[in-house]
Amino acid sequence: MKFHKEGYTSLAITILFIFIINAIADYYDASTLVKWVLYIFSAFLFITIVQFFRSPRKNISVDDHIILCPADGKVVVIEETEETEYFNDKRIQVSIFMSPVNVHVNRNPISGIVSYFKYHPGKFLVAWHPKSSTDNERTTVVVKHQNNTEVLFRQIAGALARRIVWYVKEGDTVTQGNEFGFIKFGSRVDIFLPLGTQIDVNINDKVIGGKTTIARF
Incomplete structure (x- = not known):
């Protein structure tokens, strides 16, 4: 399994967004509950982008028929x-x-x-x-x-x-x-x-x- 080249920009934007929202939560000393909600949301968002742009390796045999x-x-x-x-x-x-x-x-x-x-x-x-x-x-x-x-x-x-x-x-x-x-x-x-x-x-x-x-x- 590899990550498709078309997803690099989306992945970079996603990681930047996750970093920013978690940094803001830390800066304003958000409650433990809020932080855990953000952690779960961040993980879900990251996994969603990675799975969407996955590109399985395939051995394809050409058959002209x-x-x-x-x-x-x-x-x-x-x-x-x-x-x-x-x-x-x-x-x-x-x-x-x-x-x-x-x-x-x-x-x-x-x-x-x-x-x-x-x-x-x-x-x-x-x-x-x-x-x-x-x-x-x-x-x-x-x-x-x-x-x-x-x-x-x-x-x-x-x-x-x-x-x-x-x-x-x-x-x-x-x-x-x-x-x-x-x-x-x-x-x-x-x-x-x-x-x-x-x-x-x-x-x-x-x-x-x-x-x-x-x-x-």
């Missing part, structure tokens, strides 16, 4: 829908909701070439809202597989997620299972697959990024 889950969380949507940003046709949408307790690293579901990338500023509706996929702050990535199939996946900010981070751009060669981004404090990832794709998950399944097979070519 499967589509890996891009994020840890729970499957909340499996449906046929119209994808209007890039494909402009019907696709199978699979959505994974990431709660604040999930690992928030986002991983490439397939290997290939990034044929499209776009960042969209937007709203911060709750991640399970029907319009969050089109109205919220988000990124859209399309990767073209060696078999010429294109897969679109989208990072979506939620009510708590106020920063989306991405590490890819158009023309990049990406490897299945490697990190392509990170979303802070609760969010969702949608993946759009060709009609007829074999889906290997069900609604409410708990999935693991880079480990769970979402679908097969």
Whole structure:
């Protein structure tokens, strides 16, 4: 287990905040009860930040016949829908909701070439809202597989997620299972697959990024 690089600033701010509130309590000679409440709150806050930005080490075997889950969380949507940003046709949408307790690293579901990338500023509706996929702050990535199939996946900010981070751009060669981004404090990832794709998950399944097979070519 390691601490993700995106959490360094948050951790530093948290430690500074903990130091300040405890120093103030000591300066004004707060009661024992108040000090213990602050100690417990400080420990809870520190543990919360550390667990949120944890980044488990994973041994991922590349398999060009499967589509890996891009994020840890729970499957909340499996449906046929119209994808209007890039494909402009019907696709199978699979959505994974990431709660604040999930690992928030986002991983490439397939290997290939990034044929499209776009960042969209937007709203911060709750991640399970029907319009969050089109109205919220988000990124859209399309990767073209060696078999010429294109897969679109989208990072979506939620009510708590106020920063989306991405590490890819158009023309990049990406490897299945490697990190392509990170979303802070609760969010969702949608993946759009060709009609007829074999889906290997069900609604409410708990999935693991880079480990769970979402679908097969």
